[in-house]
Amino acid sequence: MKFLIPIALFSIFISSVFGQDKYSFYMDLNKISNDLIEITLETPSIKESKIIYNMPKIVPGTYQIYDFGQYVMDFQAFDANGKSLYVNRLDDNRWEIHDADRMKKIAYWVEDTWDADVDELVFEPGGTNIEEKENVVLNNHGFFGYFDNMKNLIYELNITRPTDFFGSTGLTNITTTGNTDKFTIDNYMDLVDSPIMYNQPDTVTFKIAETSILVSVYSKNKVAPAEVLAKDIKGILEAQKEYLGGKLPVDKYAFIIYLYEGVSGSGGSGALEHSYSSFYYLPEMDPTRLSGFLVDVAAHEFFHIVTPLNIHSEEIGNFDYINPKMSKHLWLYEGVTEYFANHVQVYQNMITPEAYFDVLMDKMATAESFKDDLPFTKMSLGALDAHQDQYMNVYNKGALIGLCLDVLIREQTSGKKGLKDLMLMLSEEYGKEVSFKDDELFDKIAQLISPELRAFFANYVEGSKPLPFEEVLAKVGVDFKTDVTIKEVGFGGATIGFNMETQRLFVMDVADLNKFGKKLKIKINDEILAINGKELTLDNLEDVIIDYQTNTEDGEKVEILVERKVKDKIIPVLLKAKAIQTEATQDYYIAINPNATQQQVQLRKTWLGQ
Numbered sequence: 201m202k203f204l205i206p207i208a209l210f211s212i213f214i215s216s217v218f219g220q221d222k223y224s225f226y227m228d229l230n231k232i233s234n235d236l237i238e239i240t241l242e243t244p245s246i247k248e249s250k251i252i253y254n255m256p257k258i259v260p261g262t263y264q265i266y267d268f269g270q271y272v273m274d275f276q277a278f279d280a281n282g283k284s285l286y287v288n289r290l291d292d293n294r295w296e297i298h299d300a301d302r303m304k305k306i307a308y309w310v311e312d313t314w315d316a317d318v319d320e321l322v323f324e325p326g327g328t329n330i331e332e333k334e335n336v337v338l339n340n341h342g343f344f345g346y347f348d349n350m351k352n353l354i355y356e357l358n359i360t361r362p363t364d365f366f367g368s369t370g371l372t373n374i375t376t377t378g379n380t381d382k383f384t385i386d387n388y389m390d391l392v393d394s395p396i397m398y399n400q401p402d403t404v405t406f407k408i409a410e411t412s413i414l415v416s417v418y419s420k421n422k423v424a425p426a427e428v429l430a431k432d433i434k435g436i437l438e439a440q441k442e443y444l445g446g447k448l449p450v451d452k453y454a455f456i457i458y459l460y461e462g463v464s465g466s467g468g469s470g471a472l473e474h475s476y477s478s479f480y481y482l483p484e485m486d487p488t489r490l491s492g493f494l495v496d497v498a499a500h501e502f503f504h505i506v507t508p509l510n511i512h513s514e515e516i517g518n519f520d521y522i523n524p525k526m527s528k529h530l531w532l533y534e535g536v537t538e539y540f541a542n543h544v545q546v547y548q549n550m551i552t553p554e555a556y557f558d559v560l561m562d563k564m565a566t567a568e569s570f571k572d573d574l575p576f577t578k579m580s581l582g583a584l585d586a587h588q589d590q591y592m593n594v595y596n597k598g599a600l601i602g603l604c605l606d607v608l609i610r611e612q613t614s615g616k617k618g619l620k621d622l623m624l625m626l627s628e629e630y631g632k633e634v635s636f637k638d639d640e641l642f643d644k645i646a647q648l649i650s651p652e653l654r655a656f657f658a659n660y661v662e663g664s665k666p667l668p669f670e671e672v673l674a675k676v677g678v679d680f681k682t683d684v685t686i687k688e689v690g691f692g693g694a695t696i697g698f699n700m701e702t703q704r705l706f707v708m709d710v711a712d713l714n715k716f717g718k719k720l721k722i723k724i725n726d727e728i729l730a731i732n733g734k735e736l737t738l739d740n741l742e743d744v745i746i747d748y749q750t751n752t753e754d755g756e757k758v759e760i761l762v763e764r765k766v767k768d769k770i771i772p773v774l775l776k777a778k779a780i781q782t783e784a785t786q787d788y789y790i791a792i793n794p795n796a797t798q799q800q801v802q803l804r805k806t807w808l809g810q
């Protein structure tokens with residue numbers, strides 16, 4: 201017992217000399233003024249006389265330079281007596297502090313990015329929001345920084361919040377005292393990887409196999425409750441679980457969803473991936489209309505757990521927040537992820553092969569607006585600067601590279617393996633903590649599957665040849681053609697639009713009516729209620745129209761029920777005429793080949809799962 205006192209004294213002595221070896225940050229969400237919030241930091245002990253405090257120039261997953269330091273102001277550093285230390289701001293993102301060995305505290309104010317007055321707004325899922333008493337989005341890299349060579353210390357966030365606020369996050373080490381939540385995080389990389397959204401909670405939790413899922417929704421006008429959106433997410437996660445071999449690769453995962461009112465500040469909407477969560481910035485709209493979009497985006501973000509989170513090169517693994525270096529392999533990180541997000545839906549029977557082919561044709565058409573002869577590896581290396589305007593092609597051509605690879609792998613392994621099996625092999629070979637060398641990946645894949653794949657990468661990913669869709673799809677008994685003339689029945693040459701107010705299709709223009717349109721006597725502003733007795737709803741709209749356009753024979757009786765304004769009255773009118781097919785050119789045509797060989801059919805089944 202008597203040794204206790206000297207030990208205790210000794211430990212006090214130690215702590216007063218060496219201070220603490222962690223970052224302790226404090227912020228109070230009750231004290232917001234002019235969209236600004238004050239951050240204070242009890243600094244870890246510093247031995248150097250000068251040290252640089254950094255805010256990131258860029259963060260993983262965004263592939264865009266944002267300079268988060270530009271949102272920081274009134275930066276001050278203090279010693280133990282509260283005396284100011286000299287600070288030299290080196291650039292937007294870095295502050296050099298003098299007499300740093302005496303430093304005890306830093307304080308600064310942060311402005312949110314979502315409504316900042318800057319030339320190019322941060323893509324919201326990677327930015328920050330400060331809305332007093334409503335909502336605070338902490339993408340932590342927008343608030344908290346790090347000292348040079350000290351990214352691996354523990355981070356402690358002490359966040360005081362309004363009593364009725366809840367912080368939604370994928371973080372697990374949380375203790376709450378009164379109105380203050382304390383998050384303890386292993387290092388800066390994990391801090392950046394873990395957004396937190398504070399607001400009055402609307403949350404749902406459920407389990408998929410062994411994984412606990414949180415769905416948290418903020419919607420100012422309460423248009424889409426978490427309960428409803430969680431159903432969509434549950435559906436796609438069940439499919440992803442099967443796709444990934446029966447279980448999900450994490451214990452806990454949070455879908456943090458912010459639904460915005462009106463128009464998006466940056467002009468974009470979407471999401472950003474993390475290891476244990478993803479953050480969504482989507483328009484406030486009726487859940488039935490949001491559903492398809494949410495499923496696609498959620499599937500994409502969740503699949504990012506595979507890559508880049510568990511398969512990545514050194515450029516991503518040792519991420520440099522100040523001098524970012526790009527990897528050649530965006531075709532993998534974004535392309536394969538996007539490919540999986542769509543492919544899982546056909547493979548697990550959520551959509552038909554025809555609906556899946558439509559997705560592929562859409563991507564082919566969108567890819568046309570990008571430079572097809574720019575090698576994808578080169579685009580990837582230049583995504584932050586020289587080829588920034590080509591980046592969005594990762595979701596189109598990138599995904600189509602994934603498609604070709606999946607089919608080729610199935611061919612080379614006689615249907616035993618596919619792209620998802622290759623990803624599993626690569627994540628076992630590397631993983632979250634082990635990066636591959638950018639230059640070695642193609643050889644590694646060829647070694648794991650077949651030398652044939654090396655030639656594919658050389659020609660179509662490192663090279664500038666257009667992807668060989670016809671040749672690849674033929675292997676799985678699927679026809680591919682371009683510029684095909686098709687016969688279809690339309691709306692008689694009328695231009696059709698969508699009325700946001702009534703949520704119905706309506707006739708925008710009748711200047712180019714053809715014979716069929718004139719016989720129907722279709723008029724401008726007619727709102728379409730039903731086609732051939734099938735009532736149009738937001739849910740079935742696309743299916744009914746496609747079915748009508750492609751399956752109506754020449755001469756068949758057509759009935760279109762519209763609502764029309766006649767003088768001051770709105771009345772239903774039934775338009776009738778015999779269908780007249782017209783010729784149209786379709787840029788792309790993908791369909792099952794009815795004359796495929798047994799072998800092709802077999803391989804197609806392994807690819808489509810149906």
Ligand SMILES: [Zn+2]
Binds near residue numbers: 473504533534537
């Ligand atoms: Zn992505």
